[in-house]
Amino acid sequence: MAGAYARAAFVLALGCALAAVAAGQEWLRAHATFYGGADASGTMGGACGYGNLYAQGYGTRTTALSTALFGDGASCGQCYKLVCDRKTDRTWCKPGVSVTVTATNFCPPNWSIPSDRGGWCNPPRPHFDMAQPAWEKIGVYRGGIIPVIYKRVSCVKKGGVRFAVNGHDYFNLVLVTNVAGPGSIRAMDVRGSRSPDWMPMARNWGANWHSLTYLTGQGLSFRVTVTDGQTIVFANVVPPNWRFGQSFASNLQFKL
Numbered sequence: 001m002a003g004a005y006a007r008a009a010f011v012l013a014l015g016c017a018l019a020a021v022a023a024g025q026e027w028l029r030a031h032a033t034f035y036g037g038a039d040a041s042g043t044m045g046g047a048c049g050y051g052n053l054y055a056q057g058y059g060t061r062t063t064a065l066s067t068a069l070f071g072d073g074a075s076c077g078q079c080y081k082l083v084c085d086r087k088t089d090r091t092w093c094k095p096g097v098s099v100t101v102t103a104t105n106f107c108p109p110n111w112s113i114p115s116d117r118g119g120w121c122n123p124p125r126p127h128f129d130m131a132q133p134a135w136e137k138i139g140v141y142r143g144g145i146i147p148v149i150y151k152r153v154s155c156v157k158k159g160g161v162r163f164a165v166n167g168h169d170y171f172n173l174v175l176v177t178n179v180a181g182p183g184s185i186r187a188m189d190v191r192g193s194r195s196p197d198w199m200p201m202a203r204n205w206g207a208n209w210h211s212l213t214y215l216t217g218q219g220l221s222f223r224v225t226v227t228d229g230q231t232i233v234f235a236n237v238v239p240p241n242w243r244f245g246q247s248f249a250s251n252l253q254f255k256l
Ligand SMILES: *[C@@H]1O[C@H](CO)[C@@H](O)[C@H](O)[C@H]1NC(C)=O
Pocket: 110, 111, 112, 113
């Protein structure tokens, strides 16, 4: 990433727009770097908790978000369309291309570097640290960092929403993956098959939601509300004989 530092003065001159979190659909300014290697193997895992991104269907079209965009995990699963800003950088921007990525990770601040000389992910900068193959769709490798314009877009996913049940008795940690539409979850409840009541779940970390209710041995239903307000009830998506560590696919999906 030596190229990134060499270009710091140039980037500084851009006068980066410190855009607020992308709530609307307008194009906003940010910058983008890459990580994780040419095969994106270094992007597996990540602060949203999706684990193996190939197996989960996210592939190499993924990004880490800076503090300003990550929202403490609330943005996990959101999709962004990025274009390299060729008006600002003709050298390292590839022309006429865009790439759409899903937020799967957090790009932490590094307080020992100024935000205009390498601390790209420091608040309040909006910044995308993208999986290298996704970044190379729009940027030339040697550039290291590129100016981008971006907007939130609907996530297109194959198949239904999936749930992985982890944790232990009295602590169910449920990872929700493959969420289409807005991609990010606002609220979630669980209902055991022996209970008449929905119990609220809380975001634990990333796309993991937890419940402290004793649910072992019961079938599980989830009621999920995504950030555009759509709600789906995934009735009995988890059968009563589930074990911790198992994943379950629904055949329901949010609208784009
Ligand atoms: C922060 O940046 C400094 C200087 O480049 C580097 O030595 C250090 O490893 C970085 N810290 C983290 C946590 O990445």
